[in-house]
Amino acid sequence: MQAFLRDAAQFLPLLLQGLKFTILVTLGSLALSTALGLVWALMRVSGIGWLAFVAKTVVNILRGIPILVQLFYIYFVFPEFGLALSALQASIIGLGIAYSAYQSENFRAGIEAVDHGQIEAAQSIGMGWGMMMRRVILPQAVKIVLPPYGNIMIMMLKDSSQASTITVAELTLQGSLLASSTFKNMTVYTLVALLYLSMSLPLIAVVGWLERRFGKGAKR
Amino acid sequence: MIELSGVTKSFGTHQVLKGITGSVQRGEVVCLIGPSGSGKSTILRCINGLEAYDGGSILIDGARVDRADRSIVGIRTAMAMVFQRFNLFPHRTALENVVEGPIHVKKEPPAQALERGRDLLARVGLADKFGAYPAQLSGGQMQRVAIARALAMQPKAILFDEPTSALDPELVGEVLGVMKSLAEEGMTMLVVTHEMGFAREVADRVLFLDGGVIVEEGAAREVLSAPRNPRTQDFLRRVLKPI
Numbered sequence: 001m002q003a004f005l006r007d008a009a010q011f012l013p014l015l016l017q018g019l020k021f022t023i024l025v026t027l028g029s030l031a032l033s034t035a036l037g038l039v040w041a042l043m044r045v046s047g048i049g050w051l052a053f054v055a056k057t058v059v060n061i062l063r064g065i066p067i068l069v070q071l072f073y074i075y076f077v078f079p080e081f082g083l084a085l086s087a088l089q090a091s092i093i094g095l096g097i098a099y100s101a102y103q104s105e106n107f108r109a110g111i112e113a114v115d116h117g118q119i120e121a122a123q124s125i126g127m128g129w130g131m132m133m134r135r136v137i138l139p140q141a142v143k144i145v146l147p148p149y150g151n152i153m154i155m156m157l158k159d160s161s162q163a164s165t166i167t168v169a170e171l172t173l174q175g176s177l178l179a180s181s182t183f184k185n186m187t188v189y190t191l192v193a194l195l196y197l198s199m200s201l202p203l204i205a206v207v208g209w210l211e212r213r214f215g216k217g218a219k220r
Numbered sequence: 221m222i223e224l225s226g227v228t229k230s231f232g233t234h235q236v237l238k239g240i241t242g243s244v245q246r247g248e249v250v251c252l253i254g255p256s257g258s259g260k261s262t263i264l265r266c267i268n269g270l271e272a273y274d275g276g277s278i279l280i281d282g283a284r285v286d287r288a289d290r291s292i293v294g295i296r297t298a299m300a301m302v303f304q305r306f307n308l309f310p311h312r313t314a315l316e317n318v319v320e321g322p323i324h325v326k327k328e329p330p331a332q333a334l335e336r337g338r339d340l341l342a343r344v345g346l347a348d349k350f351g352a353y354p355a356q357l358s359g360g361q362m363q364r365v366a367i368a369r370a371l372a373m374q375p376k377a378i379l380f381d382e383p384t385s386a387l388d389p390e391l392v393g394e395v396l397g398v399m400k401s402l403a404e405e406g407m408t409m410l411v412v413t414h415e416m417g418f419a420r421e422v423a424d425r426v427l428f429l430d431g432g433v434i435v436e437e438g439a440a441r442e443v444l445s446a447p448r449n450p451r452t453q454d455f456l457r458r459v460l461k462p463i
Contacts, residue, residue, distance in 0.1 A: 120270050121307035125321035125373060126297035135324060139311050 007187045011178055015188075018174030019195055025091050025160040025170055030153060032096025037103025042133065044108050055104070062101035068162055070098045075166040091163035099156055106152065110145035111137055143214040150207030154200050171195055221246045221377060221408055222267060222299075226276035229262055236262050238432035239276065244377065249409045251419040251440065254429035255455055260412040261304075263429075264379045267410070268301050281376070297325060300370035304382040306362040308354040314341060314365045315350040318372045326373070333372070340368040344398050360391030367398055377408035384415055416459055420444045428452045 043055035062070070074097075075090040085093065114137050122132040164173035175192035179185045222244040229237040236259045244250045252260045265271040267278055269285055269292045278285040280295050308317050315337050322333035341350060344364040354362055363383055370378050380399065384392040396418050403409060403422045413419060419426055423440040428449070436449040447453045 115307075117303060117305055117307035118309065120301075121303065121309065123270060124268055124296055124301040124303075125369070126293045126325040127321075128293065131324060135320070136309055 004187055004190075007182075007184055008191055011182075011184075011188060011191060014178055015171060015174055015191055015195060018169055018171040021088065021163070021168055021170035022157070022160050022172075023199075024088065025095065025163050025168060026153075026157045028092035029095035029099060029160070030156055032092065033099035033103045033152075033156070036097065036100035037107055040100060040104035041107035041111060044104070045111050046129070059101045059104050062098055065098075067095065067098045067159060068165060070094050071162060071166050087163070087167045090166055091160075091168045094166075095156065095159060095163070099152065099159075102152060103149075106145055106148050107141070109148075110141035113144045114140045146214050147207060147211040150203065150210050154203050154207065157200055157203065158196065221281055222410065223279045224263070224267075224276065225279075227263070227266060227273050227278060228275035229259075229266060229271065229273045236432050237266075237273065240429075240432075240434060241276075242427055242434060242437065244408060244410050246376075246408055247406045248425065249403045249407075249411065249423045251423040251426045252410065252412045252429055253414070253416070253419060253426060253455075254435075258429040259432045260429050261381050264301070264381050264410065264412055268299050268379055269296055270301075293325075297321065297373050298376045300373045300375035300378045302363070302366050302370050302378060302380045302383050304385050306354070306359070306366045306386070308362055308365055308369070310354050313351050313353055314346060314357070314368075317354070317365055318369045321369065321373050337368070337372055340371050341365070343371075344368050345394070358391060359387045360394045363387065363395045364398055367395070367402075371402075377410065378402070380409065380411040380413070382412050382414065384413070414459065416444060416456070428455065430455070 040055040040059055043051040044059075046052060071091060071094040074085065074094045075087065078085065078090075118136055118140065119132065122136040127136070160170060161172035163170050164176070167173070169177075171192055175188050179188040182188070224243065225241045227237050227240040228235065240259070240263060252263065254260055262271060266273045267280075267285060269287045272287045273285075280298060283291060283295065285295055286292060308314075309320065312320065315334070318337040318340060319330070319333045322328045322336070323330050338347075338350060341347060344367055346361060346364055346368070349357065349361060349365075352361075354365070357365065367378075367383075383399070384395050387395065392415070396415060399409070399411070399418070400422050411418075411423070419440055425437065426440045426443040427434050428436040428443060428447070428451075430451050436443055436447060436452045443452065444456065447456055
């Protein structure tokens, strides 16, 4: 145990550097996937045939390709078209785009769960589509969408480790570099796992709170 | 003010409206009665542009109702609608529900809209409920907020789609009372209802609809007391004496 603590004190600064990138990748791709996912979802429910078709096609393609392959594609193939991105940029964009498909399905489910009478009420007072979405549908959809959104956040936190495959020195990559140079596998990977848990457990608690606050059975 | 001529409408292969012709004059209260599935609600929804119609024409003060045209926004704000299930915005208070259209659609100055909103809520007997959310209100109170919301648009007419059908029996009276006072003030109203007492007392005219056609129409007392058409007779007998 004492050896573990001694090693831990030594490794922790390096791992915390990796943690910084983990958080960076998670937050960046969360923001991108939320914005893009909302765009796909709004296109899907726009009632305009070709827009809905484009969104559906994009979402299905993104869902149908492993995230890892999408990351490789952006990092290794895009430069051949003259679009060279840093590893960090590529991982944020790759994860953001890949996850936008799941975000979009979640948002669409939330939008479609809003009572149809709300659409009629909004239309009957003369609201156009955009104002109806902004002032009537989305505020109600948010409450429906929040709990699953929290779950997506947790998944993204963990999937940010895939950025390690394109050389982003985030927590997992820092850990494996450290492990292979010191051979202290147990200490290193225990620390890595604990660091992930230290972020995901609070997130899980937040999701649970959101579900109690807004989910089914919650009061208003 | 509202003129329908030869309006037809199908859902898939089922023709709901088979050539509806009729009109509502300014200041008139017209009740649409008839068995469920006869197309009463569909007529209201077509007038408001919530539903498209297939043939014929609907004119509001001479302007054609066309869902695909920009003019539909003006028509919708002029033809306010009160729904069977209230359809209040659950994330907004009673007062916010009432001023939503005036402030955000009609771009009225908020202070003015709020003042009128408070007056309207007071008028429907809810002066103490400005800040209440729909979930904190009874059905009758919610429907009265919905009526205030319709009035806040300063409409030319109000379309009521079975406004008391979703209410507990003891709450029906408070909503009908508000509607009656509106009628007395000269509001143009087209009301789909099963409340024959209300129709008899408040309506100027009654249209009896069955199977997508207007079977009988006339002054409320005549149609309700001495219906000529056998289908009207049969319907009224069943509504007035269910057992």
